[in-house]
Amino acid sequence: MPTPLHSEAREEERERQAGFACRVFCCAGTACLSAEGEAVWESLIDARATHGLKDKVDLVRTGCMGLCSKGPLVRVEMADVAPCLYGPVSAMFARLIMTEHVAPALARGDEFIRPEFLASQALPSDLAFFAQQKRVVLSRIDRADPERITDALAHGAYVALAGALEKQPQALIDELQASGLRGRGGGGYPTGQKWANAAGTEADRRFVICNGDEGDPGAYVDRSILEGDPHAVLEGMLLSGYAVGASHGYVYVRAEYELAVRRVRCAIEQAREQGLLGDAVMGSDFAFDCKVFTAAGAFVCGEETALIASIEGQRGTPRPRPPYPSECGLWGCPTVISNVETLANVPRIIEQSAAWFRSIGTADSPGTKVFSMAGRARLAGLVEVPMGTKLSTVVDSLGGGTKTGRPVRAVQIGGLSGGLVPAEQLDTTLSYEAMSELGSIVGSGGMIVLDDNDDLLDLARFFLQYAVEESCGRCAACRIGTHQLLNLATKIREEGATDDDLVLAERLSETMQATSLCGLGKAAPRTLMSFLRNWSDLVPRKETSTGGDA
Amino acid sequence: MKVIDTVAGRHSGSRADSGLLEALHGLQAEHGYVPRQEAMALSRRLSVPLARIFEVLTFYSYFRLEEPGRITLSVCDGTSCHLQEGPVLLNALQELLGIKPGEATADGAYQLNVVRCLGCCSCSPVLMVDDKVYSHVEPTDLPRIMKKHPPIVNKESNDDAHSTA
Ligand SMILES: Cc1cc2nc3c(=O)[nH]c(=O)nc-3n(C[C@H](O)[C@H](O)[C@H](O)COP(=O)(O)O)c2cc1C
Ligand code: SF4
Ligand code: FES
Numbered sequence: 001m002p003t004p005l006h007s008e009a010r011e012e013e014r015e016r017q018a019g020f021a022c023r024v025f026c027c028a029g030t031a032c033l034s035a036e037g038e039a040v041w042e043s044l045i046d047a048r049a050t051h052g053l054k055d056k057v058d059l060v061r062t063g064c065m066g067l068c069s070k071g072p073l074v075r076v077e078m079a080d081v082a083p084c085l086y087g088p089v090s091a092m093f094a095r096l097i098m099t100e101h102v103a104p105a106l107a108r109g110d111e112f113i114r115p116e117f118l119a120s121q122a123l124p125s126d127l128a129f130f131a132q133q134k135r136v137v138l139s140r141i142d143r144a145d146p147e148r149i150t151d152a153l154a155h156g157a158y159v160a161l162a163g164a165l166e167k168q169p170q171a172l173i174d175e176l177q178a179s180g181l182r183g184r185g186g187g188g189y190p191t192g193q194k195w196a197n198a199a200g201t202e203a204d205r206r207f208v209i210c211n212g213d214e215g216d217p218g219a220y221v222d223r224s225i226l227e228g229d230p231h232a233v234l235e236g237m238l239l240s241g242y243a244v245g246a247s248h249g250y251v252y253v254r255a256e257y258e259l260a261v262r263r264v265r266c267a268i269e270q271a272r273e274q275g276l277l278g279d280a281v282m283g284s285d286f287a288f289d290c291k292v293f294t295a296a297g298a299f300v301c302g303e304e305t306a307l308i309a310s311i312e313g314q315r316g317t318p319r320p321r322p323p324y325p326s327e328c329g330l331w332g333c334p335t336v337i338s339n340v341e342t343l344a345n346v347p348r349i350i351e352q353s354a355a356w357f358r359s360i361g362t363a364d365s366p367g368t369k370v371f372s373m374a375g376r377a378r379l380a381g382l383v384e385v386p387m388g389t390k391l392s393t394v395v396d397s398l399g400g401g402t403k404t405g406r407p408v409r410a411v412q413i414g415g416l417s418g419g420l421v422p423a424e425q426l427d428t429t430l431s432y433e434a435m436s437e438l439g440s441i442v443g444s445g446g447m448i449v450l451d452d453n454d455d456l457l458d459l460a461r462f463f464l465q466y467a468v469e470e471s472c473g474r475c476a477a478c479r480i481g482t483h484q485l486l487n488l489a490t491k492i493r494e495e496g497a498t499d500d501d502l503v504l505a506e507r508l509s510e511t512m513q514a515t516s517l518c519g520l521g522k523a524a525p526r527t528l529m530s531f532l533r534n535w536s537d538l539v540p541r542k543e544t545s546t547g548g549d550a
Numbered sequence: 551m552k553v554i555d556t557v558a559g560r561h562s563g564s565r566a567d568s569g570l571l572e573a574l575h576g577l578q579a580e581h582g583y584v585p586r587q588e589a590m591a592l593s594r595r596l597s598v599p600l601a602r603i604f605e606v607l608t609f610y611s612y613f614r615l616e617e618p619g620r621i622t623l624s625v626c627d628g629t630s631c632h633l634q635e636g637p638v639l640l641n642a643l644q645e646l647l648g649i650k651p652g653e654a655t656a657d658g659a660y661q662l663n664v665v666r667c668l669g670c671c672s673c674s675p676v677l678m679v680d681d682k683v684y685s686h687v688e689p690t691d692l693p694r695i696m697k698k699h700p701p702i703v704n705k706e707s708n709d710d711a712h713s714t715a
Contacts, residue, residue, distance in 0.1 A: 031670050034683035068672035217667035218629030224669075255575070255612050256668055258681045294575055297612030299666070313570030315609040372671065374630040380672035412629065446671075448629050462632050466666065472609075 003162045003282065005274060009153035020058040021106055024097070025075040025143065029064030029227055030220075030259055031381075032071035039091040040072045047098035057102060060151075063141040063228015067129060069380035069403075075142075076101060084114075085123045093121060128397045129379045134360065136368045137344045138384045141228035146263050149231065149270035157231040158276055160351035161238050165284045172243040172350060173199060179354035180366040181346070185211055185302075185339030186417055186443050186519070188365075188432045191346070197326035198244040198334040206246035207330045208237050209311075209337040212253040212260065213295055213302035216415025217466065219446030220372045222340035224382050226253065226260040229344065230267035234290065236343030238281065239350055240336050241288045249290030250330075252307055255297060264292050299416075299470040303518045304329075304337045306472070317472045318518040341370055341445070361387030365431040365442075375412070375448035378403040385430070387442075392426035395449055406451040410534075414443020416463050417523035419530040420456065439530065456535060460528035461489045467524035478521025481512040489528055496542035505532060570598065570606055574613055583614035619654030619661030620702045623647075626676040628667025634674040635688075640664065642689035643677075646696075659701035 017023070026032075026041050041061065048057050065073045070087035074097060077083045086097060096118065105112040114122075144151040152158075164172055177192030198206055210233055214222040226233060237249045251268075253261050268290060271277045279287045293311055301307050301316035308330050310316040329335025345367060349357045358366045365387035371394060374380045378400035385394060395401070395411060402408060410420045419440035421428065428434050435442050450456065464486040473479045485508055492501055509525035516522045532539055573592055577584045584607060593600040607613050625631075625640045640651070643662060647655055651664045670676045673685030679699050687695070 030668075030683060031673050031685060034670055034673060034676065034685040068670075071673070214669065215666075217627075217632075218671050219667070220669035220671055256665060256678075293569070293572070295612070296571055296575070296610035298610050310571060310610075311569055313606065315606055374671035374674065375633055415629065446629070448633070448671075450633070454633060459629070459633070462629065 003159075005276075005282070006153055006156075006159060006162070009150040012150050013154035017058060019055050021056050021078065022053075022102055023058045023060060023077045024102065025060045025062050025065075025077070027063075027065045027071060027073040027142075028061040028146075029068070029071075029224055031064065031068035032073060033259070035071050035088065036091060037072040040074065040089050040094045043091040043094040044074070044098060047095045051098060051103045053098075053103065053106070056106060057098075060143075060145050061147070062143060063146050064224040064382055065142040066133075066138070066382045067123065067127075067379060068382065069377075070123060078105060080110075081105070082125055085125070086118075086121050087123055089121070127379075129381075129383070129400070132393065132398055133384050134368050134386045135384050136348050136360065137225065137232070137341055137370055138229075138382065139348075140232065141225070144229070146228055146230055147266050149267065149274060152229070152231040153274075156351075157347075158235055158238075158282075160347035161235050161242075161276070162282060164239055164242060164350055165282055165286060169199065169243045169245065172239065175350060175354050176243070176346070179349045179357040180364075181342065181349060181357065182365060182432060183339055184341035184345070184369065184445070186414070186441060188442070191338060191342055194326045194336050194338070195240065195243050197324065198246075198336045201327045201334040203334050205248075205331070205333045206244055207333055207335040208240045208244070208246045208249040208290070209307070209325075209330065209335060210237055210249065210251045210340060210343055211302065211304065211307060211337055212251060212257070212340045213299075213307060214254060214257075214340075214444060215299035215302040215470075216417070216444050216446050218372075218374060218412070218415055218448050219444045220374075221370045221382065221445035223254075223257050223260050224372070225340050225344050225370070226251075226257070227263050230264045231271070232344040232347060233264070233340055234267055234271055234277070236338070236346035237290055238276070238288055239346050240338065240343070242281075242286055244334070244336055246336070247287045247289070249288065250293045250311060251290060252293045252295060252301075252311065255294045261292055261294055268292070298472075299466070300472045300518065300520055303520065306518070307337065308335065315472070317474050320517060339444070362429070362431045362433070364433045369430060369442060369445065371430075371445045371447045373399050373447045373449065376402040376404055376406075376408075376451045376454070377447075377449040387431045388429045390427050390429055391421060394430070394447070395426060399449060402449060402451045404451050404453065406453055408449060409452045409454060410450045410456060412448040412450060412459065412527065413446070414441045415446045416466060417441055417519055417526070418443045418446075419526040420450075420459075420534065422534045439526070456531045456538065457489065457493050457540075460531050461486065461493065463527045464489055464524065467520060471520060471524075475515065475517045475521055477512045477515040478517075478524065481508050481516075481521065482524050484508055485512075485525055485528060492540060496540040498542045501542075502532060502539075505529065570596070570603065571610075574603075574607060578613060581617075582620075583617050585617075586615075617654075617658075619658055621659060621699050622661045622663060622678075622680055624663045624665045624668070624678040625651075626666070626668050626670070626674070626678070627664050628671060628674075628676075630671035631667070631674040631676055636675040639675045639677065639687055639689060642692060646692060657701070659703075 073087040074089045144155045181191045182188040303318045306316040306318045325335040370384045467482040654661045677687045
């Protein structure tokens with residue numbers, strides 16, 4: 001429901017844009033910035049001034065446009081002309097875009113023909129990478145400036161909140177439960193159920209936490225959302241807070257995500273100025289404020305109880321559940337802790353309805369999922385597809401196969417907690433139910449494409465090494481098991497496996513699965529085990545059998 | 551007693567946000583590491599035993615107990631970078647600087663670290679210099695990048711020599 005705040009913002013944006021005949025969007029996500037994106041931006045500003053187009057051309061910095069491997073990306077939009085996306089753009093090429101495309105197109109209108117050398121750097125407008133996506137969470141990320149709240153408001157941010165504040169909290173809980181939204185942080189627990197539990201637990205204070213720890217090496221979904229559309233996450237937190245009766249929120253972000261931390265802080269400040277956070281949210285009697293909490297580099301702190309311990313100033317060691325955080329969380333109070341992407345889904349559901357949300361995805365996994373593709377994928381970047389999409393569609397159609405031209409051997413999905421999906425099983429659908437049948441998980445969204453030159457055993461060792469370093473040491477099975485599996489994997493790689501080695505690996509992995517307290521220890525053996533089970537022909541074998549009895 | 555109660559009761563008072571980690575982040579932002587002196591001062595200020603502060607400090611890999619080199623080079627060894635020449639980049643840097651990961655050059659100019667995933671995996675291999683991220687980095691790019699971050703010379707040494715002057 002648009003409010004005076006929204007009409008004002010729209011009016012302000014309309015006025016700001018009224019004189020502009022052309023808008024040039026420049027990606028300001030981490031990937032593009034790392035590839036000289038800063039110089040591209042400066043070059044665009046400079047070239048615009050040279051051509052005296054300051055009043056005619058609007059320059060907008062946006063969140064991640066998605067196709068990171070072709071970055072830095074620049075998009076030109078004009079009335080009556082199809083938008084044009086360029087990439088990779090160098091500082092010099094950015095100047096050419098202004099000189100040879102924007103300026104002459106504005107001068108000549110219909111008669112403008114784009115020079116050939118520019119066209120060669122443009123990405124086809126019907127690229128499957130974009131055409132086959134379904135953007136719900138990422139709907140605003142490539143068109144609004146994450147550092148200007150009026151832009152976000154003009155694009156519909158906080159509309160859901162305005163509508164929600166007119167309703168009873170219970171109505172929101174009902175809507176979210178009906179939507180079937182499941183947590184995107186890995187577990188897949190229904191978010192509406194968490195809300196109901198937290199609201200139903202007697203307490204003076206309640207908290208909302210956004211889990212932006214994103215520790216899985218190879219995933220950058222949460223980072224991109226936090227950087228590109230921090231208001232979607234804040235709105236999700238506000239809605240969670242209103243639904244369960246919390247007045248404080250924490251956005252827990254990895255310290256290494258410097259840009260994300262900065263953008264979220266900026267968004268919080270601007271939201272306060274607009275009265276969207278504070279004692280009277282949008283003039284209502286709902287009070288809510290939040291702050292950023294920077295993590296300190298421990299993967300296990302992504303686990304919810306460890307994360308809470310670290311906010312409390314302790315070592316980030318998981319504790320047994322129950323009680324779940326929704327009953328006994330931060331400072332012993334009911335706490336709703338949700339993943340970044342989960343929270344970004346919430347405003348969309350509240351605004352558009354649970355039925356709409358259920359019209360996307362599968363019955364057990366409604367909605368979309370964002371994946372970050374990397375590794376050998378030809379087109380790497382951020383993609384959002386309906387749940388239930390085949391893995392092969394994402395890898396082959398959107399990702400365009402491998403950049404090496406070699407056949408895909410496997411896809412590592414879900415990072416440390418996930419597993420390897422062999423090429424033969426790529427027609428599996430991406431949904432909680434189908435992935436768990438494979439013994440993998442949808443996970444946080446990391447998707448690493450591997451070709452037949454990649455050493456899967458080395459990758460398994462890599463994950464085990466990571467687990468050894470990151471195990472908090474609380475459970476013996478995890479503390480010792482990760483070491484032993486790492487040694488075993490190293491030995492197999494160097495000397496070949498005996499039958500005993502394989503039996504031992506199975507046993508260790510079973511024990512870790514059964515007796516580890518948290519997901520780290522349970523999941524650590526997964527990649528190694530999926531390698532040993534699925535690629536027995538690739539497992540190096542020791543010739544001389546020792547003949548030991550297992 | 552529940553874990554939660556020990557801390558909540560001890561040094562939060564009633565304020566939920568007076569966390570130890572924030573204080574430590576503050577110290578590291580100021581000094582580049584957490585000096586023992588400062589940890590001791592913090593222990594007095596919060597009335598928290600020093601041992602508990604160190605228990606927390608040593609748990610989190612982000613906190614440093616020793617003064618790092620003035621410019622930090624962090625090579626990514628996340629999944630994507632590991633597969634795509636990240637280790638090669640690390641070797642090149644080790645040779646260039648003559649140090650191992652976790653060490654600083656003798657003149658204190660550069661610190662070399664290995665980190666797990668900087669969230670820029672579509673552009674591997676990735677190198678972060680202080681807060682600036684560089685992608686698709688080849689060993690041959692290193693001289694150019696290092697030139698952009700020349701060693702900081704003559705940065706005032708922390709205190710001792712001049713403190714009484
Ligand atoms: C070792 C470990 C690491 C985790 N890391 C993350 C993480 O980085 N981000 C995240 O959202 N959830 C992570 N989780 C899952 C959280 O414990 C929790 O289930 C999640 O934040 C809940 O949010 P959701 O319901 O929206 O998924 C991790 C779990 C484990 C066991
Ligand atoms: S499984 Fe590992 S990381 Fe998790 S609590 Fe146990 S020792 Fe710590
Ligand atoms: S693996 Fe290097 S940035 Fe993610």
